[in-house]
Amino acid sequence: MDILSVLKDLAIIVVFAKVFGLIARKLKAPQVVGEIIAGLVVGPSVLGIVKLNQFLDICAGLGVVLLMFSAGLGTNLKQLLHTGVKALLIACSGVLVPLIGGTLLYMGFYGFSAIGTPQFFTAVFIGVIMTATSVSITVETLKELGKLKTELGTTILSAAIIDDVIGILVLTFVIGFKNPDSNPGFVALSTVAFFALSVVLGFVIYKAFKIIDKRWPHTRRIPILALALCFGLSYVAEKYFGIADITGAYVAGIILSKLHDSDYIEEKMDINSYMIFGPIFFASIGLKTEISGFTWELLLFSLAFVAVALVSKIIGCGAMSRLCGFKGRETLKVGVGMMTRGEVALIVAQRGLTEGMIGSQYFTSVILLIIVSSILTPIILKLLYARDEKKQAA
Amino acid sequence: MDILSVLKDLAIIVVFAKVFGLIARKLKAPQVVGEIIAGLVVGPSVLGIVKLNQFLDICAGLGVVLLMFSAGLGTNLKQLLHTGVKALLIACSGVLVPLIGGTLLYMGFYGFSAIGTPQFFTAVFIGVIMTATSVSITVETLKELGKLKTELGTTILSAAIIDDVIGILVLTFVIGFKNPDSNPGFVALSTVAFFALSVVLGFVIYKAFKIIDKRWPHTRRIPILALALCFGLSYVAEKYFGIADITGAYVAGIILSKLHDSDYIEEKMDINSYMIFGPIFFASIGLKTEISGFTWELLLFSLAFVAVALVSKIIGCGAMSRLCGFKGRETLKVGVGMMTRGEVALIVAQRGLTEGMIGSQYFTSVILLIIVSSILTPIILKLLYARDEKKQAA
Numbered sequence: 001m002d003i004l005s006v007l008k009d010l011a012i013i014v015v016f017a018k019v020f021g022l023i024a025r026k027l028k029a030p031q032v033v034g035e036i037i038a039g040l041v042v043g044p045s046v047l048g049i050v051k052l053n054q055f056l057d058i059c060a061g062l063g064v065v066l067l068m069f070s071a072g073l074g075t076n077l078k079q080l081l082h083t084g085v086k087a088l089l090i091a092c093s094g095v096l097v098p099l100i101g102g103t104l105l106y107m108g109f110y111g112f113s114a115i116g117t118p119q120f121f122t123a124v125f126i127g128v129i130m131t132a133t134s135v136s137i138t139v140e141t142l143k144e145l146g147k148l149k150t151e152l153g154t155t156i157l158s159a160a161i162i163d164d165v166i167g168i169l170v171l172t173f174v175i176g177f178k179n180p181d182s183n184p185g186f187v188a189l190s191t192v193a194f195f196a197l198s199v200v201l202g203f204v205i206y207k208a209f210k211i212i213d214k215r216w217p218h219t220r221r222i223p224i225l226a227l228a229l230c231f232g233l234s235y236v237a238e239k240y241f242g243i244a245d246i247t248g249a250y251v252a253g254i255i256l257s258k259l260h261d262s263d264y265i266e267e268k269m270d271i272n273s274y275m276i277f278g279p280i281f282f283a284s285i286g287l288k289t290e291i292s293g294f295t296w297e298l299l300l301f302s303l304a305f306v307a308v309a310l311v312s313k314i315i316g317c318g319a320m321s322r323l324c325g326f327k328g329r330e331t332l333k334v335g336v337g338m339m340t341r342g343e344v345a346l347i348v349a350q351r352g353l354t355e356g357m358i359g360s361q362y363f364t365s366v367i368l369l370i371i372v373s374s375i376l377t378p379i380i381l382k383l384l385y386a387r388d389e390k391k392q393a394a
Numbered sequence: 395m396d397i398l399s400v401l402k403d404l405a406i407i408v409v410f411a412k413v414f415g416l417i418a419r420k421l422k423a424p425q426v427v428g429e430i431i432a433g434l435v436v437g438p439s440v441l442g443i444v445k446l447n448q449f450l451d452i453c454a455g456l457g458v459v460l461l462m463f464s465a466g467l468g469t470n471l472k473q474l475l476h477t478g479v480k481a482l483l484i485a486c487s488g489v490l491v492p493l494i495g496g497t498l499l500y501m502g503f504y505g506f507s508a509i510g511t512p513q514f515f516t517a518v519f520i521g522v523i524m525t526a527t528s529v530s531i532t533v534e535t536l537k538e539l540g541k542l543k544t545e546l547g548t549t550i551l552s553a554a555i556i557d558d559v560i561g562i563l564v565l566t567f568v569i570g571f572k573n574p575d576s577n578p579g580f581v582a583l584s585t586v587a588f589f590a591l592s593v594v595l596g597f598v599i600y601k602a603f604k605i606i607d608k609r610w611p612h613t614r615r616i617p618i619l620a621l622a623l624c625f626g627l628s629y630v631a632e633k634y635f636g637i638a639d640i641t642g643a644y645v646a647g648i649i650l651s652k653l654h655d656s657d658y659i660e661e662k663m664d665i666n667s668y669m670i671f672g673p674i675f676f677a678s679i680g681l682k683t684e685i686s687g688f689t690w691e692l693l694l695f696s697l698a699f700v701a702v703a704l705v706s707k708i709i710g711c712g713a714m715s716r717l718c719g720f721k722g723r724e725t726l727k728v729g730v731g732m733m734t735r736g737e738v739a740l741i742v743a744q745r746g747l748t749e750g751m752i753g754s755q756y757f758t759s760v761i762l763l764i765i766v767s768s769i770l771t772p773i774i775l776k777l778l779y780a781r782d783e784k785k786q787a788a
Contacts, residue, residue, distance in 0.1 A: 001448065001452075002452070003451075003452050003455035003456070003639065004629060004632055004633055004639065006452050006455075006456070007456075007459070007625045007626075007628050007629040007639060008625075008626075008629045008633075010456075010622075010625045011622045011623075011625035011626035011629060014618060014619075014621055014622040014625065015619065015622040015626075018615055018618045018619065018622075022615065054395065054448075054449070055448070055449060055452055057397075058395075058396070058397050058400050058449055061397035061400075062397070062400070062401075062404075065401070220668060221412055221416065223669065224408055224412045224668070224669060225408075225409065225412065227408055227669060227670070228404075228405045228408040228409040228412075229405075231401045231402075231404045231405035231408065232401075232402075232405035232409075234401050235398060235401040235402045235405060238398055239398055239402075245397065245398065245401060268665055268669065271662055271665045271666065272665065272666060272669055272670065274614060274618075275617065275618060275621060275662065275666055276621070276666065
């Protein structure tokens with residue numbers, strides 16, 4: 001890995017992501033689908049001209065952080081507080097149903113087992129992998145559709161954020177039950193501490209930015225310091241509170257969302273995002289995939305895994321959203337918007353592997369879930385919105 | 395090196411670079427000086443909170459590539475052709491004088507030696523290290539002063555580009571004389587081939603971009619494809635023609651400089667540049683420095699090395715620019731603008747180390763030269779321009 005190979009990789013990724021993104025848009029699918037397929041095409045599965053390396057991997061990570069920061073910046077804080085309770089309920093239900101679904105799936109395939117046995121924990125862990133929604137693709141899709149700042153968009157986004165936190169809590173609880181080293185109570189406490197700190201510190205930071213913004217509006221220092229806050233809070237969240245870095249980035253965005261220049265910051269972030277880091281992130285999903293080493297049994301399990309993961313999320317979130325007052329097709333949009341899985345599912349699976357709870361073969365299932373959900377979510381969401389507009393026009 | 399440590403490093407670098415940059419500007423020095431000092435302060439020399447790693451190093455490399463691409467985009471092609479001959483003459487003289495100066499300096503310190511002895515080659519190599527100008531800091535300074543697109547700015551820029559090529563030719567010749575493996579004639583040929591290809595292919599690429607630009611003006615695809623061209627040509631230049639990647643980036647910029655949307659591309663590139671990659675590059679110069687391991691003899695040699703490198707470049711370029719028709723203080727501006735050394739000097743020194751021509755202790759001298767010239771060039775250039783404006787105002 002040196003600058004030369006990075007230059008080559010970046011040139012290829014940037015061109016393929018853009019071209020496939022444009023083709024996807026021509027076919028009425030969102031651009032992100034094209035970018036993921038671009039990663040598949042240039043990666044080891046098809047052409048094999050780009051190999052994921054550490055540099056690209058870190059850039060992909062920065063891409064998610066920037067996406068979440070941008071999503072936070074665009075948040076309507078009033079609406080977030082307004083949708084807070086609904087989002088919490090939807091998130092809880094959206095964690096519980098897949099958790100049970102995944103556990104039952106594994107037991108259905110490999111036999112039921114008593115509570116507390118290793119096989120029982122493996123079954124539960126398959127459920128845990130299914131819990132965390134990855135909202136980045138939904139965010140990008142809603143953004144493309146211009147629906148991110150609607151009540152529905154904010155609800156999905158908040159629910160997905162809360163759902164990440166719950167997912168990580170569940171992970172820690174499950175590991176904690178098996179391994180006395182980790183302390184679930186401590187994790188819950190540090191999560192509460194992080195959000196409490198974010199409110200207090202966030203208020204101070206917001207006031208400081210407001211002063212800078214008033215004295216030097218529309219100057220470079222504003223997006224630059226905002227970027228530093230985004231990186232800094234992402235780091236602090238994960239390093240000192242054990243919360244995913246992307247949650248820190250989202251909170252950093254929310255802190256600055258009421259700023260007069262928040263649109264200005266968002267615009268600059270988006271340029272960084274769509275030029276380099278965004279395409280790398282979406283292409284990296286495709287790059288991670290190797291279509292090989294598949295057995296028929298694993299294929300069957302993986303297909304069932306994907307189906308259960310998607311359907312359980314739609315049912316869990318959709319049903320609860322109906323109880324929360326969303327109507328008709330809107331409940332489907334919530335369910336579909338929440339069904340995408342991403343890097344968090346991979347991180348959870350990785351953790352399960354290190355803890356000896358699952359075997360490495362389940363990675364293939366997780367990657368399949370990520371790809372299928374990443375491709376289906378934007379297409380279905382777009383169709384659902386398009387049908388609404390047709391209805392309205394009629 | 396993982397995403398967490400990168401997030402921390404980036405947050406620190408971005409904040410320190412901006413704060414020190416603003417302080418530098420307050421003190422009437424250019425921002426880049428502040429950014430280099432920021433690197434020194436956060437690096438191992440002072441606070442030690444950021445350590446240069448491979449990720450930052452590659453980002454710094456991308457930073458230079460983006461800077462050179464942006465410089466190419468802003469080039470007035472007519473003026474470049476107009477100043478071409480002058481620039482060539484200035485570059486040649488600016489290579490020759492430091493080459494002789496460096497050789498004599500080493501011989502003055504460690505005794506004269508006959509042509510062809512190992513010590514003679516070491517002496518010549520000290521001269522070779524001094525040849526290549528690093529134009530990025532001058533570019534940034536002239537940009538800040540709004541003088542990049544003047545005749546003087548274009549001349550300095552073209553001379554520095556040509557001087558890079560000549561520097562690398564000289565390096566290959568010197569190594570070739572000692573080592574029969576490398577073929578100086580082949581290097582000269584491939585350099586000519588690269589520029590010939592650039593003219594032919596550049597014309598085709600320009601036409602293709604013009605069609606895209608006409609059909610979809612001001613769309614994202616234009617800066618994205620431009621970025622891919624920049625990365626791609628940088629790669630091809632170094633990989634297949636042995637020419638520095640930054641030269642490829644500059645040529646890519648020139649190819650697109652006559653495009654209707656070239657300002658639009660430049661604007662987007664500059665945002666990528668000033669937000670992340672630029673600060674990392676300038677801070678990395680400071681980060682590379684460790685103020686330790688200095689002996690008095692080495693200190694004395696290093697100081698003489700810096701003095702000879704700066705003065706010989708000013709004399710070489712300044713005198714030739716006078717012969718080329720520049721007058722009075724302008725010749726000094728050419729000399730000072732050309733005296734900055736940067737990553738190319740380090741690359742040359744690294745090459746000399748691998749070839750067994752110099753010892754590793756001379757790295758300290760090279761880093762000192764880079765820092766001193768990087769700090770002095772912008773300050774002196776700014777003073778020279780400020781005095782002119784005072785005169786004009788009087």
